[in-house]
Amino acid sequence: MKKISWLALLTAAALSVNAHAAPERVGDFTLIDNEGKAHQLSKYAFNEAVVIVAQATGCTMNQENVARYKQLRTNWDHRGVSFLMLNSSMEDERAGIRAEEAVWEYDFPIMDDDAQLVANALGITKAGEVVVVDPERMNVLYRGPLPAQWARAPLGEVLEAIVADGADSREMDTVVEEVEAAEGCALEFPAAEQYIAEAPDYETEIAPILIERCVGCHVEGGIGPFAMNSHMMIQGWSPMIREVIMTNRMPPMQVDPAVKSFTNSGNIPIEERQKLIHWINAGSPRD
Numbered sequence: 572m573k574k575i576s577w578l579a580l581l582t583a584a585a586l587s588v589n590a591h592a593a594p595e596r597v598g599d600f601t602l603i604d605n606e607g608k609a610h611q612l613s614k615y616a617f618n619e620a621v622v623i624v625a626q627a628t629g630c631t632m633n634q635e636n637v638a639r640y641k642q643l644r645t646n647w648d649h650r651g652v653s654f655l656m657l658n659s660s661m662e663d664e665r666a667g668i669r670a671e672e673a674v675w676e677y678d679f680p681i682m683d684d685d686a687q688l689v690a691n692a693l694g695i696t697k698a699g700e701v702v703v704v705d706p707e708r709m710n711v712l713y714r715g716p717l718p719a720q721w722a723r724a725p726l727g728e729v730l731e732a733i734v735a736d737g738a739d740s741r742e743m744d745t746v747v748e749e750v751e752a753a754e755g756c757a758l759e760f761p762a763a764e765q766y767i768a769e770a771p772d773y774e775t776e777i778a779p780i781l782i783e784r785c786v787g788c789h790v791e792g793g794i795g796p797f798a799m800n801s802h803m804m805i806q807g808w809s810p811m812i813r814e815v816i817m818t819n820r821m822p823p824m825q826v827d828p829a830v831k832s833f834t835n836s837g838n839i840p841i842e843e844r845q846k847l848i849h850w851i852n853a854g855s856p857r858d
């Protein structure tokens with residue numbers, strides 16, 4: 572039952588945005604792909620659009636669509652559209668993603684969304700979903716299937732609209748189409764489910780993370796540009812804190828954990844990132 576209520580919440584959010592005829596927004600993020608390369612959404616701003624395909628190991632919908640993803644890319648990449656895959660499955664490690672890519676020859680960068688936070692931000696609930704984003708304005712323009720005849724379907728219409736001369740995604744709408752659950756494509760989001768039902772507790776869950784990971788620099792007289800010395804201060808800086816966590820800018824000196832793990836590297840564990848972001852998404856509550 573819990574799962575249903577969480578999905579209902581997401582749907583309700585999407586509907587209320589649609590009612591105002593303005594697109595859903597997404598914050599900037601950085602993720603590492605199956606080859607160890609970093610992708611930051613805002614760095615694609617020279618593109619008209621980025622198409623992101625939700626992928627999971629064993630998802631039959633992805634496997635059956637490999638040729639059509641490539642066809643879509645052939646048709647659109649010369650018109651300023653970039654293509655990426657996003658793996659947000661909790662079960663898939665980087666090695667498994669590489670193995671799946673080797674068998675099915677996706678030939679797209681597959682971003683490893685290990686904390687599932689980018690899927691949450693894009694409204695992705697299952698593998699096989701396709702999302703179109705304007706990386707300059709950070710607007711989500713389409714979320715739905717890759718239809719057999721995409722040129723005449725909403726996906727093709729959205730792409731045509733955003734590559735058109737003078738297109739402004741702020742005047743567009745987020746088009747949401749239902750994606751049928753194909754075998755092997757279901758995704759579970761236990762952290763989102765838990766923290767949307769009840770936000771992490773500031774005193775016992777959030778403050779200890781900040782003290783351990785950030786306060787060493789973000790203290791009165793420290794090298795960080797602001798001191799994390801009160802709930803109000805942290806709440807006020809929350810949008811920036813979310814951005815630096817989602818783009819791996821803070822703490823400084825992070826390394827790709829799949830490449831090498833240094834004991835003193837700045838990486839924040841997945842569970843801590845999930846707590847921080849879901850707490851901020853809930854409005855950074857005091858209690």
Ligand code: HEC
Binds near residue numbers: 823
């Ligand atoms: C090793 C010292 C250090 C640590 C640890 C550190 N910061 Fe920072 N932080 C800085 C410095 C220096 C700056 C200013 C320069 C910059 O933006 O890179 C900064 C800037 C920021 C900014 C402002 C960014 C902007 O663009 O204005 C935010 C927000 C922030 N840090 C959040 C955090 C969070 C959250 C953590 C813990 C997860 C953290 N920092 C850990 C040193 C640190």
